[in-house]
Every structure is written in structure tokens, then in C-alpha cells.
Amino acid sequence: MTFLVLVVDDEPDVEALFRQQFRRELRAGQFAMAFALSAEAALQRIDAAAEAPVILILSDINMPGMSGLDFLPKAKAIRPDVPVIMITAYGDAETRRKALEGGAEGLFPKPIDFAMLRAEIDMRVRNTL
DSSP states (O other): OOEEEEEEOTTTHHHHHHHTEEEEEEHHHEEEEESSSSSSHHHHHHHTTSOEEEEHHHHEEEEESSSHHHHHHHHHOOTTSOOOEESSSOHHHHHHHHHHHHHHHHHSSSSSHHHHHHHHHHHHHHHHO
């Protein structure tokens, strides 16, 4: 079984960055990554994968259209079992409070600490096995 990590970010270069950072894990089949360039596309992806083993959603907060904070409760309504971690360049206390109150499991500041993110994903894969 392949576990899925969904990354939601309006910046198209994020996919290449994540694929480069996790190339070994992706090649080894430890998990798969899917990418959505908008919150709306991510909601469609989550809904379509209702029974898939999604283990984590990573979402940017600052996106055009629907923000990550607006996306969060909608994603949790579709898949309450899947943890959501918000990613932002604006990690102030108010943003953190809103994210956590909205159901986020955590908040990673940009630039992303990929060692920390790798540990988070590894822990979730181990706990799901």
C-alpha cells in the first residue's frame, strides 16, 4: 500500500522542490506525493480519494481565491481522519492561532525545514502501518 501526501500550493515550482527533496523516498515507494495548485483543486482531489490512504495534507496559507485557512475546515469536513499541516511565510501568532483553531495539526514556516518535514512524514507512515 502506498501512502499519499497531498501538497497544496499555488507556486508551480513547489512540486519540483518537493520531488527533489523526497526523491529517495518517492523512488523507494515509501509514500507518493500529489500536488494541487489551488485549494479548490485540492478539495476535488481529496474528495476523489475518499478511500485512499492519504496520511497528510500540507497546505500553503496565502493562496489566491480560497486561502489555506478557508480550505482547512473544508478539507477536514471531507477527511476528518487526515491531518493538515499549514505552511506559511507569515508565521505570526495570530496566523498560528487561526490555523490551530481551524483544525491544523501544526504550522511549518517557510522556508521549509525538510529534515523536520521528513521526520513528520516518516512518523505518520510508521503509525499507519
